[in-house]
Amino acid sequence: MEKKDEFYIGYADTVGQETKSSIRRFVLTALGLLIVGAVLFGSFQKEASNSTFDFDTPTKISGTYYEAPYPMLRVELTENTFKDILLLGFGKFGANAYLDNIKKSEVNINGKHLTIEGNLIYYNGKTLLQIDDSHKIDLDNSKKKNFILPQAMGTQEVVGEIVDPKCYFGVMKPGYGKIHRSCAALCISGGIPPVLVASEANAVSEYFLLTDLKGNPIHKDIIPYIGIPSKLKGEVEKMEDWYIMRIDVSEIEKLEKESSIY
Structure with a gap:
């Protein structure tokens, strides 16, 4: 005898055995795919910084x-x-x-x-x-002064990404890349210094505070380059554990590559 397919109306019928089995298979399959997807998604994510x-x-x-x-x-x-x-x-x-x-x-x-x-x-x-x-x-005014002159490091060409240091070093995770560009633009426009992060795959990073060619602060002029892997060239000075780079903003070269921050 030919088996007929179940026809189920929620407000009128009880759930048939075949419908129950189909729902059970769907739920288990969906749950399994969700778990596998979550594991795969997590494995491709970068670890949160310990800032x-x-x-x-x-x-x-x-x-x-x-x-x-x-x-x-x-x-x-x-x-x-x-x-x-x-x-x-x-x-x-x-x-x-x-x-x-x-x-x-x-x-x-x-x-x-x-x-x-x-x-x-x-x-x-x-x-x-x-x-x-x-x-x-x-x-x-009674305390002694501990002031030093910057150490000249010569002209350098550096590949990296421009960030706002407040978010990058602790407030936001992640605080860099395209996803963070609008936030970083607001911070730098508001007077927070722009910082060039130059990172390598071995997690060794250098940080450059950016100024114009005369050593003056730059803010709004640098906004088009925030969060984009770029190549910058300028005169570099070192003040203790920070580098300062004097640049011509118009000479920043945007690079067609993924974020250089690891």
Whole structure:
């Protein structure tokens, strides 16, 4: 006798055995594909960076202030061992607005000793400090100055990707690439310094604060190149653990390749 296919109406009939079996096979197959897809998707993802942003833990940092040309604090870790901390403002803004009160009281605060309370951001050997209140900055003229001149490194040609350091070093994961371009553009437009990340497959990275050819800050002019693998050429100087590169923005060469950040 020829077997008839089940015809099932949800509001009128009970579920037949064949329909039950079909639903069971579909659910098990879909679940299996979902698990396999999740495993494959996860295996192709890059590991999240071990960067840290102490958003809820304010820290006081003391050191010698300078702008080269972006706000930095040179901190003495141990005797004759120093580290440069890049200063940032709250949200998507640079630190300058928070330093205005101190700047108004002094002819020039370069080389002055400041104590700043803010939130630390650190990753891959670099440290940044977010300032959220201008009243948390104190000037002490009695302290000694620890200021050095930059070390000239000559002309260099570097392949990398331009990022905003606040997101890249701790606030966003990932903080680079096309997916992050719009956010980085807002940060850099707001006064956060542009940083060129030059990375290799062995995870060795160098970081270059970018300026114009005269050593002045650049912000809006560099926006078209953010988050795009590029080749940059310029005069490089070294200030402790940061490099500074003077560039002609119009000579940046965009590269047709995947992100150079690993």
